[in-house]
Amino acid sequence: MGKLYLRNANEGDSFFILGLANNPECRKNSFNSEKIPLDVHMKWYDKLMHSDTDSLYVLMEEDIAVGQGRLELREGECRISYSLIPERRGCGYGKILVALLMKRALQDYPYCNIFFAEVLTGNFASQKIFEELSFVEKKGAKNTESLIYVMEREWIFNIPASDLECKNTEKGYCS
DSSP states (O other): OOOEEEEEOOGGGHHHHHHHHTSHHHHHTSSSOSOOOHHHHHHHHHHHHTOSSEEEEEEEETTEEEEEEEEEEETTEEEEEEEEOGGGTTTTHHHHHHHHHHHHHHHHOTTOOEEEEEEETTOHHHHHHHHHTTOEEOTTOSOTTEEEEEEEGGGGGGOOGGGGSOOOOTTSOOO
């Protein structure tokens, strides 16, 4: 695993983000499983690039884009969503990406007091990531297709550094 960091997405990342979004595995783990048409994506992307409340980041490994993460701020709550290229799934990158997004939110969104993610009940990899990062499953959610994971701002400082280590070297991407 090379050096990982987040950078702000820019206009030139549009097709990379669309490619991630339309990946079959990503579509399977999305609330809308339909492929996203280019014109719909471009309108959404342009709006996102000019948003005051939402931010899009690209996860970089050295100089290669390997994922994306989005933060959406609404009334003091930050929604987290993310995706990775297929070659980096199952290797600890998702957990690091979510942790980097939370740290970035602390800088960019000082009024964000609660972080949350909505995860489909069949997306066990994402469920595991949020649980390992000490998010708490919100009980009583009315939607049976998904789980809501929540973390309050002050809990972030309790995440052990060891939780950010990659432990899966099976695929050869983690060192």
